[in-house]
């Protein structure tokens with residue numbers, strides 16, 4: 172615990188919660204803001220995390236907790252990436268050095284963490300809807316509880332925000348929406364709304380005249396009514412749209428979001444106004460730290476860095492950087508090619524493409540649903556769209572994939588970025604559901620590169636298939652570097668496994684396929700040594716030794732771990748490549764070649780995952796086969812570094828090795844006991860055991876269907 176030092180932070184060290192904050196004078200708030208900003212900067216530079224957005228809302232956060240009686244009153248943060256100052260002021264300053272770490276403070280507001288965190292968030296554009304629900308509940312409760320949503324101009328572009336505004340206007344519930352307008356999303360905001368907001372800002376003088384007029388006429392109701400009519404008319408002419416007022420909100424603003432006194436005065440005035448209120452606050456993203464003010468996109472989320480030197484740019488090869496190259500080269504070749512992002516241009520590696528091919532690039536703002544449906548329209552019109560969405564945000568666009576893309580079988584490539592474990596952003600951002608939710612959709616092809624070297628060829632193939640295709644790939648460079656670990660050596664030692672120089676290569680074809688080179692199964696197995704990407708074809712990356720009875724099937728980013736785990740075990744290791752269609756031909760061939768124990772490994776939730784699906788298929792072709800699925804459990808996956816989480820959930824090399832060995836050893840000994848019992852002619856269990864005993868058939872495996880026919 173690192174509490175703010177009273178010498179450096181004389182005011183902040185006293186603000187142990189908002190009640191203490193409210194004891195300060197309004198004049199103190201500017202000095203407090205300076206301390207909060209400095210504390211935030213020092214902490215985040217040492218821990219990594221979201222920075223520029225938090226720096227921009229320091230005064231706003233102070234003013235909100237100063238005016239509102241939190242935690243009795245509700246403050247709902249949109250996304251929550253800007254909520255670090257809120258955490259600092261609500262009793263968590265001493266824990267800020269643990270933020271985003273395993274077992275540490277959450278990256279975003281989290282209900283279980285503090286009574287001041289009214290919602291658990293991380294995805295954009297939810298605050299108005301949540302706040303509206305809370306406002307209705309507070310109204311029913313009848314204790315005078317106030318509710319306030321804080322939403323950025325970026326998050327305001329999301330459809331959910333508009334849906335909630337629309338509803339709030341019609342309900343007429345008392346609610347304050349603070350629009351934090353810093354004229355930035357992660358990158359430059361796009362769309363008509365941001366143009367509209369800029370227009371309001373450029374007419375700021377007009378607004379202050381109107382506000383002044385409203386105050387002046389307060390005591391002359393008739394004159395005020397006439398003036399208001401004129402004002403509406405004038406506003407309609409000067410400020411086209413008067414969007415928020417048309418939606419039923421009382422619009423106030425723009426207000427300088429870095430002036431605590433102005434904010435406190437305005438909030439005090441608005442706190443008790445009835446009906447839906449919208450306060451338009453203007454802030455600067457990155458405020459108080461020059462490098463962040465100059466480049467708020469770069470400082471949106473930062474790694475650890477030196478405050479003197481700033482964040483240095485990384486040039487390492489990642490899945491996103493390869494994706495960017497694919498976009499540029501595809502656009503060069505085909506003018507029908509285009510790419511779409513819902514406000515994640517930088518994170519998805521699309522910056523260069525957006526600059527070089529502006530006509531083929533579409534940033535649709537934070538609108539995942541629209542991104543997918545828009546792609547469907549482009550495809551229907553003869554273009555070749557690739558829509559790139561982080562796995563976690565793709566959850567938003569499920570019906571659009573089903574209804575708009577897959578149902579009409581349109582050639583849309585969905586690049587599912589940040590799939591699997593993403594690390595410190597925690598439960599709201601882990602990309603662990605996409606396999607389970609994409610798998611049941613007819614017409615879809617779902618691919619997952621196991622190695623970064625295969626990614627480009629997979630993207631090219633996805634485009635060439637000209638049908639609905641999802642390619643899911645991990646954040647960063649993947650797991651190839653973290654596959655060999657101290658834990659793995661320990662695990663090998665404890666299991667008595669030694670790795671020889673030549674262990675673990677796919678080139679050695681002398682094993683099982685060599686033994687039975689005449690059989691159809693051997694031909695299929697030998698075929699799967701081919702490295703190129705072919706539809707519904709896996710690649711064997713480690714040949715099983717002669718008489719191998721085990722195969723590890725890896726789907727996507729866990730492949731490097733599976734390869735390391737498989738070394739020295741004599742098992743087949745397969746890079747499945749395709750989640751859908753599954754390479755059923757290979758699985759059949761492996762069963763025919765004598766494989767009885769299958770381990771599946773995927774970085775998604777087990778429920779409805781590809782492991783379950785493969786197990787069902789294997790069960791349908793053989794009664795003898797046993798399957799162990801390795802996947803994430805039925806719980807929300809916490810935060811931590813990716814390596815920590817792989818280890819914690821047993822998905823790293825050591826985890827896969829230990830689970831595989833435990834499973835195979837247990838199943839082998841059960842089989843031995845069963846076989847011996849089957850040979851034994853006497854005993855009570857004889858019939859029962861015989862019933863379960865392995866059935867003979869082609870290659871030792873007998874399809875259930877045939878067994879049923881014989882019965």
Ligand SMILES: Cc1ncc(C[n+]2csc(CCOP(=O)(O)OP(=O)(O)O)c2C)c(N)n1
Pocket residue numbers: 224227250252253293294295322323324325326327351353355356357456513514515537539564567
């Ligand atoms: C549904 C969804 N899509 C994308 C994101 C990624 N994201 C996080 S913050 C952000 C920009 C938010 O901009 P704004 O609301 O203006 O806040 P600012 O950072 O400018 O304060 C985006 C796109 C997200 N959190 N949720």
